[in-house]
Amino acid sequence: MNASPPMPEAIEPGSGVHAFPHRHLTGIEGLQPHEIVYLLDEAEKWIAFNRATTKHDPLLAGLTQINAFFENSTRTLLSFEIAGKRLGMDVVNMAVAQSSVKKGETLLDTTATLNAMRPDVIVIRHDASGAVQLIADKVDCPVLNAGDGRHEHPTQALLDALTIRRRKGRIENLVVAICGDVLHSRVARSNILALTALAAEVRVVAPPTLMPAAVERMGVTPFSDMDAGLDGADVVMMLRVQNERMEGGFVPSTREYHALYGLTRERLSRAAPDALVMHPGPMNRGIEITSDVADDPRVSAITEQVETGVAVRMACLDVLTRGRRGVPGW
Ligand code: ASP
Numbered sequence: 001m002n003a004s005p006p007m008p009e010a011i012e013p014g015s016g017v018h019a020f021p022h023r024h025l026t027g028i029e030g031l032q033p034h035e036i037v038y039l040l041d042e043a044e045k046w047i048a049f050n051r052a053t054t055k056h057d058p059l060l061a062g063l064t065q066i067n068a069f070f071e072n073s074t075r076t077l078l079s080f081e082i083a084g085k086r087l088g089m090d091v092v093n094m095a096v097a098q099s100s101v102k103k104g105e106t107l108l109d110t111t112a113t114l115n116a117m118r119p120d121v122i123v124i125r126h127d128a129s130g131a132v133q134l135i136a137d138k139v140d141c142p143v144l145n146a147g148d149g150r151h152e153h154p155t156q157a158l159l160d161a162l163t164i165r166r167r168k169g170r171i172e173n174l175v176v177a178i179c180g181d182v183l184h185s186r187v188a189r190s191n192i193l194a195l196t197a198l199a200a201e202v203r204v205v206a207p208p209t210l211m212p213a214a215v216e217r218m219g220v221t222p223f224s225d226m227d228a229g230l231d232g233a234d235v236v237m238m239l240r241v242q243n244e245r246m247e248g249g250f251v252p253s254t255r256e257y258h259a260l261y262g263l264t265r266e267r268l269s270r271a272a273p274d275a276l277v278m279h280p281g282p283m284n285r286g287i288e289i290t291s292d293v294a295d296d297p298r299v300s301a302i303t304e305q306v307e308t309g310v311a312v313r314m315a316c317l318d319v320l321t322r323g324r325r326g327v328p329g330w
Helices: 033-051 075-086 107-116 131-136 154-168 186-197 226-230 254-261 302-325
Strands: 064-069 090-094 121-126 143-148 175-179 201-205 221-223 235-238 276-278
Touching: 033 154, 033 186, 033 302, 064 075, 064 107, 075 090, 075 121, 075 143, 075 302, 107 131, 121 131, 121 302, 131 143, 143 154, 143 302, 154 186, 154 235, 154 276, 154 302, 175 186, 175 226, 186 201, 201 226, 221 226, 276 302
Parallel strands: 064 090, 064 121, 121 143, 175 201, 175 235, 201 221, 235 276
Antiparallel strands: none
16 A cells, blocks of 8 residues: 655745646656646646536637647547647647658657747657657757657546546545556556555556566556456556557457456456446457446446546646746746
């Protein structure tokens, strides 16, 4: 069991103490528990706002947001775009498939080009772990990591933590089972970092071939038997089998994978009676999760995760641009 995270002192604007003293959000790694809680609290404020018919706050009006997604995305790209627009920013999406990246331009040259357009925030997704940090080190504005390779997906972990907190009322001492292709999952990595920081008891469930080496060092308990890993769990977080990051040999067959690691109604009955089911999407229905579980609103928070995601991204865009906007105390 992890120790309780230190609770933040009230931080007065102008006190010189920053509630979030980071220029970029490249990962959950390096964040203090109270900084994570601060972002969750800030995001909470936008949930009701997003449910109103008119959803526009000119808080970030005049600022330019560039979304540069070098890897496919549905939820994250749309969510960042909607978040920026609801806060009044001019949001542009770089169309990577039609860009000079396809002519062989290097990442650093593309970065210099984006930077020269004087954006106020850049949101990046890239298939190379560490690419986002490389870009963050070279530009003059805050950078948000929208997923880099197998490394991190910090806003996903924040939205997952907020979804859990809203449904369960807390995160501390909950048993969270993260199940599936842990090895290739940036979602798993960021969630392990966030949830252990917030004092959840985290288990990871995966076939031996998809379990990262020495994962226990991250403060989690590994299970190769899914029924044992789910036993009494409060939250069951399923992961997509990331075929695009495998070169064969990791999983004998999808049928066998489903039989051993697929979340079915029957398998879910091992978890706590009020267990919450999550999945970051996109889902491989019938492989890591069955439709009857995924589509049951009494147990599944999958669409709620998407809703929470917009609020989390609004909070991150706001917090990270406060310094540039001259917000007192930032
Ligand atoms: N959408 C998430 C990500 O980009 C999860 C996934 O693709 O499986 O990492």
